[in-house]
Amino acid sequence: MILFLWIGFLALILAILLFDLLVVNKDAHVIPMRTALGWTCFYAALAVAFGGVVYLLVANSWAGAGTDFAVGLSARDAAVQYLTAWVLEQSLSLDNVFVIALVFAYFGVPLSLQHRVLFWGILGVLVMRGVMIGLGAVLIARFDWIIYVFGALLILTAIKLLFAGDSAPDPGKNPLVRLFRRVFPVTDGFRGARFFVVENRKRAITPLFLALLVVESTDLLFAVDSIPAVFGVTKDPFLVFTSNIFAILGLRSLYFTLAGLMERFRHVKMALVFILFFVGVKMLLSHTFHLPDLVSLGIIAGALTLGVLFSLRQPAAPPAP
Numbered sequence: 001m002i003l004f005l006w007i008g009f010l011a012l013i014l015a016i017l018l019f020d021l022l023v024v025n026k027d028a029h030v031i032p033m034r035t036a037l038g039w040t041c042f043y044a045a046l047a048v049a050f051g052g053v054v055y056l057l058v059a060n061s062w063a064g065a066g067t068d069f070a071v072g073l074s075a076r077d078a079a080v081q082y083l084t085a086w087v088l089e090q091s092l093s094l095d096n097v098f099v100i101a102l103v104f105a106y107f108g109v110p111l112s113l114q115h116r117v118l119f120w121g122i123l124g125v126l127v128m129r130g131v132m133i134g135l136g137a138v139l140i141a142r143f144d145w146i147i148y149v150f151g152a153l154l155i156l157t158a159i160k161l162l163f164a165g166d167s168a169p170d171p172g173k174n175p176l177v178r179l180f181r182r183v184f185p186v187t188d189g190f191r192g193a194r195f196f197v198v199e200n201r202k203r204a205i206t207p208l209f210l211a212l213l214v215v216e217s218t219d220l221l222f223a224v225d226s227i228p229a230v231f232g233v234t235k236d237p238f239l240v241f242t243s244n245i246f247a248i249l250g251l252r253s254l255y256f257t258l259a260g261l262m263e264r265f266r267h268v269k270m271a272l273v274f275i276l277f278f279v280g281v282k283m284l285l286s287h288t289f290h291l292p293d294l295v296s297l298g299i300i301a302g303a304l305t306l307g308v309l310f311s312l313r314q315p316a317a318p319p320a321p
Contacts (some may be wrong), residue, residue, distance in 0.1 A: 002068035005057075005238070013126070013245060021119060028193050033074070036256030037155040043250035047086050047299035050176040050246060053057075053315040055079040068091075078292055084297040085243035088233060088253075091275060092226045093247055094268055097255050099218050101252060107211040107293065109190075116193050118252040121215045124247050128220055130241060132227050139236040147198040150228035151283030157225050159275035162188025167217070176213045182204060232279040233296060275300055 025031075057065040059075035070078040097164040104114055139146045171177065180186075190196045195209035230240050258265070278299060282291060 001060075001271075002238075005063040005069075009242060009245075013249070016249065017119070017122065025089070025115055025119070028112045028116060028318075031115060031256045033257060034251075036253045039061065039253035040250060042258050043246065043253060045282040047090075047246035047250065048083070050242065051079045051083045051086075054082045054242075056307045069236055071236070073236070078236075080293040081236070082239045082295055084241055084293060084300060085230045085233045085239060086246055087147050087297065087301050088275065088279065089226055089230055089244055089247035090250065091227065091300065092222070092272065093254070095272060096219065096222050096251065097258050100215055100255055103171050103214045103218070104210055107214075109208065109211050113160055113190065113193055113208060115245040115252065115256075117212050117215060118255065120195075120212060121219065122248060124216045125219050128244065128245050129223055129227065129248070131221055133237055133241050136227055136231055137235070137240070140231060140235055140244075145284050147231070149279045150231060151286075154225065154276045154280030154283065155248070158273045158280060161276065162273045170306055171211075171214045174217060175215050176217050177210050180210065180213060186210065228277045228283075229276065235291075263308070265308065265311045267310040268304070268307040269305045270277070274303050278303070296314065 037068065050180075054070070054074045055078065057063055058070045058073060061067075065078075066073075073081070098119070104117075109117065136150075161176045185199075185202060187197060187204050187206045189198065189206075190208055191206050193208070195206060197204050197206060207243060226245070227240070230243060234243075283294065
């Protein structure tokens with residue numbers, strides 16, 4: 001039965017993406033902030049509603065719940081763990097929004113084409129995160145001590161983020177970008193919404209494809225931190241994967257909502273540092289001390305909320321001369 005559950009979930013995600021591609025955003029266009037905010041709320045509501053689905057699955061022992069997934073969890077615990085994982089992944093994706101904005105600015109991607117890059121990026125993320133979550137689940141199942149490695153990794157990441165300067169990464173130094181520039185000729189400008197073109201009888205790549213490469217590789221780097229963090233909340237692969245995917249689905253609309261306002265969220269960085277450190281310590285103490293799932297959800301959501309509120313109370317930084 002669990003196989004049908006996975007197939008059903010993937011079919012739901014595919015249907016959402018196809019509706020997005022073929023109906024809502026069939027043609028390249030600029031997405032207004034109000035529209036993006038509406039879609040952000042829609043995806044958030046969809047993610048929360050799926051928490052209710054998780055509750056019903058476990059409460060009624062449907063689709064292998066309690067035997068093939070959510071083993072040893074009550075319906076409430078399974079739903080809370082899923083929601084906590086989703087909130088955690090959504091909060092960590094805020095840093096990803098800033099990097100995506102930087103990538104688009106570096107390559108000069110027009111606003112009308114940015115959604116196309118993020119859409120196709122989602123497909124790559126589905127595969128990459130699925131593989132990484134499967135690998136993480138196998139490691140935790142076979143080597144119980146790996147949870148300490150994940151916890152230490154998160155604490156080190158929090159410390160690194162705390163002392164990191166404000167200097168932004170240079171997308172032009174991305175190894176994949178350098179490799180593809182050596183192998184393929186790059187067009188001197190965009191060719192509409194195309195990633196590949198044939199010019200002078202040679203296949204060439206466009207700057208839009210380079211932007212897609214950097215977005216994909218950036219998400220892979222973020223996943224190295226975020227997926228171990230989610231395993232600190234729940235060790236169930238289905239709950240980890242579904243919470244990850246719903247957070248990533250909402251990332252596109254979240255980007256168009258916040259990209260122009262990221263300079264206002266200066267205190268969110270400290271909230272992310274605290275969240276990573278908290279989850280890391282929780283993983284290190286997992287075999288000796290158990291923190292109730294609702295308490296973990298409250299701490300993570302509270303830290304993110306405080307970071308946003310403190311940021312909004314601060315006056316906006318003056319524009320650069």
